[in-house]
Amino acid sequence: MNNSLSTKFLLPSIVCLCALAANPAMAHEGAGVIGGFASGFMHPILGWDHVAAMVAVGLWGAFLGAPGIWLLPIVFPLVMAVGGAMGVAGVPLPAVETGIAASAVVLGIMVALGARPPLWVAAIIVGAFAIFHGHAHGTELPAAADAVSYAVGFVIGTGLLHLAGIALGMTTRWETGKVAVRAAGGAIAVAGLAFLTGVA
Amino acid sequence: MSRLLFLTVFLGGGVVSARAHSPVAGVGEFYNGMLHPLLVPAQLVTLLALGLVVGQHAPKSSNIALPAFVFVLLAALAIPTPPVSEVTLLYLALACGLAAVLAFDAGAIGPAAFAVVVAAIIGNTVNADIPSEQSPWLLRAGSALGATLILIIFGGVAALLKSRWNGIATRVLGSWVAAVALMIIALSFAPGA
Numbered sequence A: 001m002n003n004s005l006s007t008k009f010l011l012p013s014i015v016c017l018c019a020l021a022a023n024p025a026m027a028h029e030g031a032g033v034i035g036g037f038a039s040g041f042m043h044p045i046l047g048w049d050h051v052a053a054m055v056a057v058g059l060w061g062a063f064l065g066a067p068g069i070w071l072l073p074i075v076f077p078l079v080m081a082v083g084g085a086m087g088v089a090g091v092p093l094p095a096v097e098t099g100i101a102a103s104a105v106v107l108g109i110m111v112a113l114g115a116r117p118p119l120w121v122a123a124i125i126v127g128a129f130a131i132f133h134g135h136a137h138g139t140e141l142p143a144a145a146d147a148v149s150y151a152v153g154f155v156i157g158t159g160l161l162h163l164a165g166i167a168l169g170m171t172t173r174w175e176t177g178k179v180a181v182r183a184a185g186g187a188i189a190v191a192g193l194a195f196l197t198g199v200a
Numbered sequence B: 001m002s003r004l005l006f007l008t009v010f011l012g013g014g015v016v017s018a019r020a021h022s023p024v025a026g027v028g029e030f031y032n033g034m035l036h037p038l039l040v041p042a043q044l045v046t047l048l049a050l051g052l053v054v055g056q057h058a059p060k061s062s063n064i065a066l067p068a069f070v071f072v073l074l075a076a077l078a079i080p081t082p083p084v085s086e087v088t089l090l091y092l093a094l095a096c097g098l099a100a101v102l103a104f105d106a107g108a109i110g111p112a113a114f115a116v117v118v119a120a121i122i123g124n125t126v127n128a129d130i131p132s133e134q135s136p137w138l139l140r141a142g143s144a145l146g147a148t149l150i151l152i153i154f155g156g157v158a159a160l161l162k163s164r165w166n167g168i169a170t171r172v173l174g175s176w177v178a179a180v181a182l183m184i185i186a187l188s189f190a191p192g193a
Helices: A002-020 A032-045 A048-064 A068-088 A096-113 A119-143 A147-173 A175-197 B002-011 B028-039 B041-056 B062-078 B087-101 B109-129 B136-161 B165-188
Strands: none
Touching: A032 A048, A032 A119, A032 A147, A048 A068, A048 A096, A048 A119, A048 A147, A048 A175, A068 A119, A068 A147, A068 B165, A096 A119, A096 A175, A119 A147, A119 B165, A147 A175, A147 B041, A147 B165, B028 B041, B028 B109, B028 B136, B041 B062, B041 B087, B041 B109, B041 B136, B041 B165, B062 B109, B062 B136, B087 B109, B087 B165, B109 B136, B136 B165
16 A cells, blocks of 8 residues: 555656756846845755766665665765855865766666665765765855755755655665666666766 | 853854845735744754754643743733844754754753744744834734644644654754754855855
8 A cells, every 4th residue: 555655656756856957057146035045945956967966875775774765865964065165264175076977887886786885984085075965065055046045955955865765775685676776776876877977 | 161151152143134035015014923933944944953953852842832932922922022142942843853863862851942042032022023114013923823733733743754754754844944054054154254
């Protein structure tokens, strides 16, 4: 009953998410609290490179099982905030875009292989890449109309992308689901490679 | 020396000024007061963080924290004090968020201590935000009710969530709150802030 219910909502959710993500990332700053929130919320969702990595974190967490399924989505925003703080403070971080693209490659490969390293290793890998994502958000934060609501928006946007990955990852309880999730990981890795080489 | 440095950083002076917001036209001063904590993101984020901490260990934590919050909030609203930066609230949101992530059980006193400080600063920032042309008492009464209701709602949701999925949702929300707070604190120290 619960499985059919979750499956019923899973597909439309994924379709909606893909539809939202089907635009290139564009710099845009809204006005006021609502504008700041919308701007921050859409920032991770409208960038393919961010979407790929965030969803991969959720997928990998689902593969790792408890407690990884919730630990990785907790580690990511916390470390991302540290990267964001570095970006806001103007601390230079080399090759931010390369790091973001590499995150999609590495996390995608982890999902494709169904890798199950020790939890602390997974947390370090995810945390290291979160620095790059946070730095990218942080460098745009000061220009936002309302910085507080911008930050609220992008953290929630990021969290929902993790949840989308986890929801998709829940299908690993079935053999077909495992194949689909691994294939999704492979697709994310290929997409990351395209970002890395400048093809996409 | 280190204590002085801590206080300087914590109280942060006017590094980031309180973000004034336009009152909602036509709803009156009382309702504008009620909406105040909703319209000031720093207050809303901090109330959410405090609600997570209070709800995570309810009823042990809420029995003292909620009455203490109401009492101190009313006192802080009634006794205007020199304005404190809203960034101070975000330090508390960060601490509460991390406490929620770790599911740190500080007994009944820990959440109550957080509640007292948050209430004092929210009362202070509301006073600093009252336009001179409006009735301060109606606005203060509305703000007290609004902030208390928000805390009760967030705390209640956290208390409900603690028995589901092993409290994971509360921990995830705590990490989101801590991340937001950390970002805004960093912003207050950004060049040109």
